[in-house]
Amino acid sequence: MNIEGCEIPDDLYYDVENDIWVRGVGENLYQVGLTLPFFYRVGRPTRIKPRPVGSSIKKGSSLATVETPNYVGALYSPFNCEITSINENIVENIVKNPYKTWVVQLRAVENPLDSGLLAGEEAKAIYEEKLRTGKVACFKTFPEHKIIVLAETCEKILTIVGDYFFKHVKKGESLYVVTQDPATEVDMIKWAKDMKQEVLEIRRQDNIIHVLYRKVT
């Protein structure tokens, strides 16, 4: 399924609150990773440090530390388990393929479904609500840059966008802008046209506008 542009595969189990997916891979064995919306929320990871193989982890304790330039938090264990293996060197590619890039593999010491995990379809409505209230949306390609621009005038919003775009975005890279009124979709598209840049995608969510620009020159 696809929610607000974010791929959420039907065949996985989810802890929606903590943006975690779970895949059964054998008797009592499960792979655990982070969903695409997680990375749109906190940014591109710079460090993922799993706890050691063999660790017994209680439900709600950390399986791994996840760090981005503006976030450091835990990948919470969705059930009581033991870590059987860890996936090394995944920082670079995890945002490109979050559902194939598991972080840890676990042996469950309880039935995961008893711990409140939701199957794909069951998770859908809850995820929709979470993304809307959290103002999170996804695009076809994961952007190199993201800014949230809330200002009093559309002119000021575009000044901040332009300042960031021309100072920090390199040719070929993309910038994800989250903004809202008084900017409109028309303004955001016209700006790109005037600047001879490309709008890759645009999404609207209540009064929030999510725009993905690409620097072409």
Next chain:
Amino acid sequence: MTQYAHPEAIVDIEWVKNNLNNPKVRIVEVDYDPKLAYEQGHISGAVLVDWRKDMNDPVQRDIIGPEAFEKLMSRLGIANDTTVVLYGDYNNWFAAFAFWVFKLYDHDDVKILNGGRKKWIDDVGELTKEVPNYPQTQYKVKRINLEDRVFLQDLLKLKAANPNLVLVDVRSPAEFKGEITAPPEYANEQTQRAGHIPGAVNIPWAQAVNDDGTFKSVEELKKLYGEKGVTSDKDIVTYCRIGERASHTWFVLKYLLGYKNVKVYDGSWTEYGNLIRFPIVKEV
């Protein structure tokens, strides 16, 4: 390994684990962005200080006044004799700023958790989303300590008259050289001009911490600062963009290395870089 000059100002993970239920201890998470930190899980029993809302005056540019500090402490259940342990996101940037504010209002016993959020999650991994409630206290600020802070006018006097002064600019090399006025994610912290205060040396704050967020050893720190002429015999003023990273380096110099004369110029570049007819240095 040499002990830090003020070991009472710093605690490790084990200390916090052993004092989670100690009623004389209050653990405080200080965040720049609580939505991505405290609200996602924090140390059991820890209260939140939201750096922007709780540490800064809502109207004029200043830290909170003594009355607001008293109200904040009372709300968090901190009494004058409570041992306060600060930790936070961004490798304790904002926890260090809060430590500086606690010292300005002369709180007796305040400490920093070495390694902050990152080290706690790495090593312990136990977090909660439950927000604790403690009985309100009647906190009183008994003395305001002016030794650790310098305002622009005094900084200018020091610069003119004190050959022993060393100014430490703890921002990134790009900010110091004048390539950028501020990192792009801090849209509200821009200045009219980019560069640094004449005579300042650049020692980015992050060089004082290891990859796991803990502070470097005394030997490593002495070497790092000594190589740029920042030694115990100097009168030292630290600055950054808005004062929070400067307080991190202030903490390192004063409490880990024991240097006596260290002050934070919290006006920092967002003040100095906006002054008219004040010479600055731009290297690009």
